[in-house]
Amino acid sequence: MSFIANPSAIEDSQSVSSKKSHKVSTPSAVENGQAVRHATVRRRPVFPFTAIVGQEEMKLALLLNVIDPKIGGVMIMGDRGTGKTTTIRALADLLPEIDVVADDPFNSSPTDPELMGETVRQQVEQGIELPVVKKKVTMVDLPLGATEDRVCGTIDIEKALSEGVKAFEPGLLAKANRGILYVDEVNLLDDHLVDVLLDSAASGWNTVEREGISIRHPARFVLVGSGNPEEGELRPQLLDRFGMHAEIRTVKDPALRVQIVEQRTEFDQDPPAFLEKHQAQQDELRHRLVKAQELLKQVTIDYDLRVKISQVCAELNVDGLRGDIVTNRAAKALAAFEGRTKVTVQDIRRVVTLCLRHRLRKDPLESIDSGYKVQKVFSEVFGIQEEEQ
Template structure:
């Protein structure tokens, strides 16, 4: 009789806990709000090298609860929501009435800088399609990222055409591949997170505008905080399992808060007067289009839901508005992105808070 090997209790790679990350509140808030409402449109994170951008995004993916998917489906299709199903799954569901369901960790797809359009979108096997009469599709990274997080490090160095493809899919929730008259589409609804270092160049204003939020992160200056971060990292590297157990209850608490917020979101209301004032701020700042208005409305509602409230307050708008508008003020590609001063000034004037600030 052959002995069977026992799998270790924890087989997946241990990730630095999200709740253990010190500072960078702006980045953490933007990421959490996008998880609560992916329709916000993703986050662009700009900041110095070595400030924990990648660590934070991996930690977020690890924090999220498992999702229900159709078993063995390459697109992570939802078992009951038609908007999150591939056409094949929808057809199979209509024919069979029910499909096998599995639970899966939320996937974080890391997009390599040298990726080709075929690698990102997927390819159609024309020979197979012509000879066998079937739509032979090889899914790409967008299929893998459906209902997960798509992370593009150094997005400012990525080919503009590819950035366009990613943003189009993120906005529509679908990816369509066409070749030689054959067309295949599948759901591609993901939280798009881009990061970069401003020294290596900015994205064009037209592309920047398509990101829902823009978070700026800087190297921590306070010596005490720097020491705390270094000690934490050393502790984690020494015994990752033990370090994660220390933060287990905080991780579970945050995970529960996110699930509650997602469920509460449809009930959150934003008063008409507040919506008018948001649009007044956007108008005063000469923001092109209406994306700024829409994203600020969505982000402030997501923040209210995160804090367990069904009414948006002025403070919710204040805390999210800079993140939603700062990258939409730049008309000239050579201009730098506003740190938030202009947005705050316009917000205080429109909401009548100038006297309190001065």
């Protein structure tokens, strides 16, 4: 899955994001034989991603999942008021617009069959020309009180029986397709709903079945969960399904705290001016993400390094092979982000803790390793002195 539908149009699609009116209004046009139209949209200003101070673990994990969504999402655990929601909203706002089929409830791609709903796929196969619009990457907030029907969608049995059509009311998973699904306080969500989210995130599809009627639609999204460890942890079986685990802590440095307060105050007083101030950095980071997604397929990792990654997982007694797979993917995504086609030991070092720390816990009452154990084993396997870290 890619968030980047048309890299060559990034500058055009984002150049208006910091204008004072925050309107996007473009006349109808025809691109590549398809009708493309833009709707006039007024959006609330979002704090820029590049202006967020600190919390490097969380920002790195989110960026790597954008580059390669197959990493499997991020679980963010940390203190209250540390900017978790602000950072995730900023990430969604940072990403460039994507091409979607107009008025499609699943944000279907006009070109990729794997990201199309059933109706759109049939129309494409029949050669029907579909109207295409540009749309910001969707960030869907999943409320704690959401029911399974609200998450997965429902089938109108009465209409299906009386009119002979599959009347489907899409849920939040449909809305999140090709976007970001954010679950705040995911550790307080019912386990069966967490299972549904993780299954959809892993397979890329959501299936709803009722009374012999089955509906299947694409549901490819980056799953981001957050929570406060004081309110309890997820079960180890569920934690293992998240690709990465980031820990964030309240900033202790007084000077840094003052900088954060001043930045937030400046943004609240004059959002357009603050956005304009950071526009160049936003554009630069956006282009880096685009290039990283394009470069990712070319990135390689030496066999010796892959063996050592698996040795680290084995010595840490990590169950299953998810740890091995995610660490390889994250290291490749990091190399691509930095414009390289070959993974280095330092790439692995930077991601190994994020990928493995939450897979060590066997007892639900045991706390998650801060990273010391992972880094200690990593240093031993790779022959690096710990004091060099």
